[in-house]
Amino acid sequence: MEEYNIEKASVGDFIGIRGTVKIENGEYIAIGRNHWVSQGLQTIGSYLISGTNITAYNAQYGGSYITVGQVMDTATQQWNIYLGSDTSTTTTVSMTSLVSPIGSSPGTAPNTNSFSGTYSATSSTPVVLTFNATWNAGTVSGTLGEVGLYLYISTYNLGGSGYFLGLASRLSAADGSFTAFTINTAAALTVTWTVNLVYA
Amino acid sequence: MLEIDKFEYADTTELKLFGIVEIENGDTKIRGRNHWVGTGLGTLAAFIGSTSGASVNTATSNWYILLGLDTTTPTNVTMSTLVNPIRIGPNYKYIQGNYYSGSTTAVSVIYTSVWYPGSVSGTIGEIGLYLTLTGVTTPVGNPGMVSRLSVADNSFTAFTINTSLSLSVAWNINLVYA
Numbered sequence: 001m002e003e004y005n006i007e008k009a010s011v012g013d014f015i016g017i018r019g020t021v022k023i024e025n026g027e028y029i030a031i032g033r034n035h036w037v038s039q040g041l042q043t044i045g046s047y048l049i050s051g052t053n054i055t056a057y058n059a060q061y062g063g064s065y066i067t068v069g070q071v072m073d074t075a076t077q078q079w080n081i082y083l084g085s086d087t088s089t090t091t092t093v094s095m096t097s098l099v100s101p102i103g104s105s106p107g108t109a110p111n112t113n114s115f116s117g118t119y120s121a122t123s124s125t126p127v128v129l130t131f132n133a134t135w136n137a138g139t140v141s142g143t144l145g146e147v148g149l150y151l152y153i154s155t156y157n158l159g160g161s162g163y164f165l166g167l168a169s170r171l172s173a174a175d176g177s178f179t180a181f182t183i184n185t186a187a188a189l190t191v192t193w194t195v196n197l198v199y200a
Numbered sequence: 201m202l203e204i205d206k207f208e209y210a211d212t213t214e215l216k217l218f219g220i221v222e223i224e225n226g227d228t229k230i231r232g233r234n235h236w237v238g239t240g241l242g243t244l245a246a247f248i249g250s251t252s253g254a255s256v257n258t259a260t261s262n263w264y265i266l267l268g269l270d271t272t273t274p275t276n277v278t279m280s281t282l283v284n285p286i287r288i289g290p291n292y293k294y295i296q297g298n299y300y301s302g303s304t305t306a307v308s309v310i311y312t313s314v315w316y317p318g319s320v321s322g323t324i325g326e327i328g329l330y331l332t333l334t335g336v337t338t339p340v341g342n343p344g345m346v347s348r349l350s351v352a353d354n355s356f357t358a359f360t361i362n363t364s365l366s367l368s369v370a371w372n373i374n375l376v377y378a
Contacts, residue, residue: 001228002231003230
């Protein structure tokens with residue numbers, strides 16, 4: 001007996017991972033869909049290959065190993081959002097950083113950032129992960145043309161062997177995801193990066 | 201590889217995770233799509249949300265594949281175990297990960313389990329992949345079912361194990377740009 005039922009896809013066969021980014025700066029508000037780069041894909045894959053007794057390297061604890069499986073680790077050191085001024089370079093999967101960060105690479109860190117996650121097995125949007133970053137008025141300036149979500153990247157056994165803070169996803173004007181604008185330095189700038197996991 | 205070859209680079213705004221399960225027991229050769237359950241989605245989300253890199257720990261105790269007998273219960277997202285599991289672990293199992301760079305970047309992780317002849321018997325109607333769980337807000341910690349292949353979902357036809365031959369299950373999880 002031979003059966004090949006892989007063509008019969010139905011809801012629940014897939015998990016879709018989507019990101020939406022909202023930028024607010026005074027009266028300016030933009031919302032666009034992110035583009036994932038390969039580092040983002042690798043680090044999610046590293047979870048799968050771990051099999052998965054997750055042992056995470058947490059710089060917050062001076063390089064010791066902790067088990068993340070026991071508690072949600074929202075240490076701000078493990079992720080960040082950075083801004084950039086490039087307006088002409090479309091996102092490619094091999095990108096590892098913003099093209100032209102505002103401030104010294106990887107960019108000027110936000111003054112505050114926060115994370116929240118919600119999960120409901122029966123909801124149509126079962127998982128919502130929200131990364132939020134705010135730059136106080138006057139702390140960043142220039143043209144905003146790209147924004148990057150940096151996660152703690154693991155590439156072990158999936159093309160690499162390291163752990164580092166790296167670009168996982170990018171929102172860029174060059175991709176048509178939003179319109180570049182000059183930052184209003186009299187107002188705070190807020191980026192809200194929402195990652196949804198859905199059954200697809 | 202399986203379905204990876206059929207995916208073309210389309211749009212990097214979304215990642216898509218899917219699983220293909222291959223079963224072999226003598227002349228019985230089955231290939232079907234898994235169904236994800238809530239714990240699978242939740243634990244994957246917790247990993248992303250933890251924003252910490254995971255070390256590769258491929259200890260076989262961290263995951264397993266179970267066979268089951270149920271043929272009538274479709275998968276739903278609140279399931280946490282097989283409906284009627286055969287609680288006999290495989291004689292052999294291993295895990296392999298592959299990463300493909302370039303414009304068709306993708307990750308493939310294959311979990312394989314083999315039961316030797318005579319070690320398991322019955323009519324198979326469901327199969328579950330169990331991984332060590334974590335939660336977005338609620339810690340879990342122990343291996344739990346993240347995905348299921350079932351006859352009740354029309355993913356395959358129930359079959360009676362030929363106990364004179366080995367039975368192997370290869371669970372191929374793929375992460376691709378959608």
